[in-house]
Amino acid sequence: MEEEGKGPVKHLLLAKFKDDVTPEKIEELINGYANLVNLIEPMKAFHWGTDVSIENLHQGFTHIFESTFESKEGVGEYIAHPVHVEFATKFLGSLDKVLVVDYKPTSVHL
Template identity: 75%
Template sequence: MEEGKGVVKHMLLAKFKDGISENQIEEYIKGYANLVNIIEPMKSLHWGKDISIENLHHGFTHVFESTFETKEGLAEYIAHPVHVEFANGFLSSLDKVLVVDFKPTTVDI
């Protein structure tokens, strides 16, 4: 596969700061989801709360997975002014954050 070609996943793990209310978290999630309607290269967003029984979450409580058609699309999203404005507020509400970008592959068995 050529570099930059093919679907790219953008995975963000988050732990909100103490004192951030559930209503504030809900508003951030709605704002994050709305980026799909504004920033064309962002094709989808899935999110959820940690429900692991393994206790390996290292304090992260929420996961956000975005899909982009290409690495260039991800770069366009990251630089987009609406994303930058959203990210400034969202990231300031987080105690911990981890971001990983990857190209998903299927294992043939």
């Protein structure tokens, strides 16, 4: 097993944008979010998508954003980074709902 706090951490953000946020603004915000990987060193990867579930359990969330960090400490550096703080203010102000979860990926070997 890996030491506590060591190894990659996934940072998931589920979002529902406010009804008055235009598709163009959403695209601009997503592009800004994606660009953080170029500006904040501990952020190693970024992926995003929209809900396509057939189970209808999304609870109103429409977008998911997944960032990968080198460690739990890297997530902390990211959260405190001035570029993230500035972006988060704009991004979160455009959201109606948000849920954030950080986790350490574990593989199951059968």
